[in-house]
Amino acid sequence: MSIARYVKFWRFAEKSDRALRTKRNIISAWVAVLSAGLFILAIAYASDSRHFMPGPVTTVHGTLEQCTDCHSNVSKGQFGWLHAVFAPADPDKDTKSCLTCHMMGEAARNPHGLELARLDAYVRRAEASPHASKRSTASRIREATLPVERTFPEGVFCATCHKEHNGQTFDLTAMSDAQCHTCHSVQFDDFHSSHPEFDSYPFRRRTRINFDHSGHFKKHFPEWRTKKNAKEVPPACTDCHTVSAEGGHMDIKPFEQICTACHIDQITGVERATGPKGITLISLPGLDLETLKEKNVDVGEWPEDAEGEISPLMRLLIGRDEKHRNTLKVTDELDLLDLTEASDAQIAEVKTLAWEVKRLVHTLTTAGMTDFFRRIKSATGARISKDLATQLSASMPHDVLLAAQREWLPNLASEIDETPGEENEDTSPVFTTETVSDESSGTDAAEQEEEDAEEKPKTVSASAASAGQSGSWRIDPFGRLIKGNQPPEDEEDDEAEEEASDQEGEGSDDEVDTADSDVSENNGAEEIEVDTEGWTELGGWYRKDFAILYRPVGHADPFLRAWLDLTSRLFAEDENNLARPAFEELTHKDAQGQCAKCHSVDATKNASRVVNWTPSSLASRESPFTLFDHRPHFGVAQKDGCFSCHGMSKAKGYLETYKGTDPYTYVPNFKQVKKETCAACHGKMQVRQDCLLCHKYHVNEIATPVLTTEVPKN
Amino acid sequence: MAKVQIIDRPRRWDVPFASRRLPANAVAGIMRLPAFAALDRREFPDDLQPQDIIANDSRILSFRTGDVIYAAGAYQTSIFIVLNGAVRMQTAVPAPPEAQRTEADDATWLRRTFLKGRQRLQKLEWKRDIVPQPSSVLAQNDIFGETEAMARTARQASAVAAADRTTVLELRWPGARELLHWSDAFRRRVENLYRIRSVEAALRQSFLFNGMDDELLRGIAKQCFFETHGGFGWTHIYQRQRTEKPSGDRPLDHEPVIVEDGQYLEDLFLLRSGFARLTVQTNHTEQTAGFLKAGEVFGASELGESMRTGGPALASFGLRAVGYADIVRVPAHFIEERALHAVAQAQRTAGPPRQRVAYRGRSQLDFVVDNRLINGTKAMLVDTTRCVNCDDCVRACAATHDNVARFERQGFSHGKFSISNACMHCADPVCLVDCPTGAITRDQATGNVLIDEKTCIGCASCESACPYNNIRMIDARNSSGQLLVDKDGTHIRTAAKCDLCTGRAGGPACVRACPHEAITRVDLRELQTLTN
């Protein structure tokens, strides 16, 4: 039985299936309308617009509750987004929201956050360096269809690379190598095959501390081992070097741990064969008293046996104004011990000089340290903080001066009283409270603080905005002379303070000594011959012959340090510059303390000088773009250890380069690291070789503002 | 707007064949022609007098030398009479079978058929390589064109005017039919002509007598026999069979036998029109082995074989008339004398008759032949394993035809296929026969059977004639969608059926609309198999 039998009628003339299709269309229309309606209701009754999110924000942004915190285009409220649909979006507005917390300075919208001039310099350098630029076909297509200039006409915005709303644990900083390459004119496939060769990496300049590794390894260490104490020779690199906090540098341990065993005697002068072991601060120059007497030049009493010269440091005390600078200039040309052929004018200057010296001694003994520094201020224009002054004066005990004065110029007081004086009329404050501003002319204080103005990136710290004057000198907690609010450097120097406190004791000893000798002289007691220099073997002030000298207490002697810092900043190429002779005396090859033997001296941009006390600082890292961490490499270093990557260079001339003041003339001790060293693992084996492993995009620091919390008022 | 429009009911005489009815004196003159002289008015009903018929259903056409009255291959059902001048009958003879292979011969795969169905439809009709034949010239009072009118085939020869001022009388089929129906004399005369000319045409058409001298051909023709097996009323028998379906009896059993399987053959059979079934005797039952369509030959290879070997020619198949079959029997000795080479060639190249490589499985063959579906040249073949009953085809047909679909998506099913109730544009369209106004005709160029709605009077003759129920009567509407009613308020009906979207770009809308390529319009005579 077939069902065909039951299909008797046919609807040939009627439209078939219309009912179903119509029903379907009606249902569809209703569904569309209802869903749109439900959507609108859902928006209207929602508490906020968070349900529009395509995904949660990353956990670090999770506390931002309002969409408007970042989306500057929409307004608050359930339907606040409606007008934004058609309003043109300005990506810069959203970028400003990001920069509220992630402060990146003025150049935030530039690639890498660098000023365009610097960026340009980098680009040219990259293009000039030897490389094989391989632009893949895909890259060419991208360049033709999506040129970078059109993508970033106004700059790179945060949202260009960092896409939020991808989940709580999404890595916002992830970028592919190809994405990095998009903007770069030098492109390549991967590190291993076609990354450009390293161009003088990692050494771009001579080391700040003059340490000849080859010389030590080949000559000094073997000598010390055989002749002296082998235990003091460091057997391994890590005895002197330690990994820095961020892993990129191998910091040097403090002098006291590694260098002192062999070098301390050089500094304190124990090993010194010739010359005074201390630095002359005050000395009575020798004068041709006969000639002066013949010419009826009255210089008052003057020790006949004085034979020395005006010390360079004294010049700063004497040359406090134009007149006296002229005096110094004239008397420099004379041999003060033989004035037979001097002209009257010159002799007059000599007289002036003599009286000036006497006045100096007098005021020093009577007026105190303030006068001391007033003189320096007059001479150089530098106002100094009291901390700095303490170091510059190294707590000179009064009795040293007094004893010296009594011995050299016993009647000084009365002489000075009788002589019409030229007192310092300057009554303005000498010291500043915390910082000292440089009121002098000629030197740009802001320039002087930077070690390498071109290369070093500016650090914009949060407190920079609230910093006071930027050109102020001060002593930082570690006793270093710094300008403005430079972040403190690594080294701690507690010992300087210890040494300073020791000065008191020594000074008082000296005083006693002097007093004794004075009494003995007056009472006709026996004179005791003391080698004051040898006596002051631990450093400090001493008087010898007609000079007051200061012997370095040890490494990082604060006196030497402070004077070097001051005179280096005041240094100028001009031969009349007063600080120049002082600086040269202190950095001479045979200078007391031998500071410049290891601490290299660089010329700054304005031709003053800077002494490199520390090996390097975070701020002075040479490659702002590159990251490197030694620590992961320790585990894979071969049996050669450090030499696996840093081979000794056979080039000669390391020490010669320190004779000049250009840090970029250099001969490194170690071979530059070549790309193939890195590529041995990065690329060939299963080791990462992506751009972000070694390079960073945000070259400058991204700072988060510290909370401004007001101190409670009640 | 009103739902109905009241018009006059269309009638038989509303649309004359010419722009207007022939004037009475012209009709009188025509009635005096020898062709019509024998017409006895008394044989005709009062409302259907011959002069009215002639006045309404004929027209007079004038030609100059070289004008084509009709071209070979055109589908026309008019009978012509030469009034003046001369007409040359130029035969177009199809080339031997191997040159005539169409794509249909290679379409063993239905999928390919589906994809190329459209191209196939266009290619099948006009692929006739013309081999020049001698022509005959007809003079005044000669009748021509009756062969194709009665057999409902395409014109076998071109009629070209052979003299200036040639005038002919064209009598369209509805009128001719009436004359034939009512007038015995007229019928006898025309049928006689039909027989003779059919034989000649059959011989000329057949590749066997290619290039034969015309004189000789006519001589042979006189010796041939023209037979009709079955009857024109086969459709009614068929319909009865379908509705009753007595168990046990197969349609085959009721078909008249022309040749028995294994019978000694003395003649060559040319199938002039209609269809014939090839059968084989297996296991004491007679099974279908294939079919022959008009123009094909039976017995050529057997006779050829017997000529070669000298043995007797035994029929390798039986032959039965499907519906009806007009056979021309050519005595064997003529074949021996004249057409040996052709027969031998046929035997070599054609091999066994095509239809012997039959449809896959007897059941498919039986299905197609039993249901007389082999008549269909544009049957709607539906692959029911692809059809998802979405009715997009019906919707598309309605959308292109005044919102009334012209077919039904059901019909004869067999296995995976079904032939829908959509007009198959039969090779032998019986629906044309009884139309009083000639509203249903074959399109001259394509042969598609089309209904002219303006002319249709809604008599439903075609509907009852169609053996497949592919014509339905629908309510007539005007172009604004208003129902047409007569003064009494009765709906005016008109016949509607699939018109193959003739005149529309892109071909049949149903084929275009099926998303799964389940529909194709196929010529069931040409298909090798209904495979998939």
Added chain:
Amino acid sequence: MRQLTRNAAVTIVAIAALFWIVGQYETALRDPRLLDGWILAAAMMAQLSYHVRKQLPALTLGRAASWLKLHVYAGYFVIAAFLMHTSFSLPETSLEWVLWILFMVVAVSGIFGLFLTRSIPARLQHVSADQVTFEQIGAARARLAGEVDGLMLNSVKNAASAALSDYYADHLYGYFRKPQHVGAHLRGSRYPLQAMCDDLDRLESHPNSKAEELLEKLKAHVVAKFDLDHQYALQGLQHAWLFIHIPATYCLIAMSVLHTMVVYAYSSGVR
């Protein structure tokens, strides 16, 4: 087969090109979601155009079969574009879930529908060669029920046992009234029919000839109804899946428009 390979190859190439182009866009530091979002939107519009074309069969805009093929292959492309646009991850917020679920409903129902068009016609074939138009099933069912009712009414007078009448009243009456065993038909199981026929056989253990005749007629009707239900279930499914696919599409389009508005509202302007 060649066509299938060609079409699949074109689709795969198109998807690969999409991934490549969006990757390049991302490499060039643009917002890739913007690009693949619009590509997805364009592809969805292309898919929608198929629906539009189906409503206009009179226009000769190309064959429906070609359009369907394009729709299916473009559908695969749309799925790939969607996966790309969602970064191959599940959504995390409510609006995103709505869009995701709607898309999945459309895509999965589409693929399911494709599967149905390839599997159901054959299954309909298998059972009975006579197919009924879906709209005619109701009338056919009514006629069948009428016949059975007549049969049973007559039989009461004649030969039927009480058990058979009771069985008819309890089980078969409802059976003939409405579509039954739709689940079994969808699964392709003939078990319910088997069960009913067994029941009927058991009812008349020693039937007389009239009862046997009645039983045979009844069974024949039961089979016919089962076949009719088969047609109903499968053809019904053929129509029903589009009731999911198309309304969901409209809903998805509406929500996608709203999604685009929200995206542009909250966009920072970075292209």
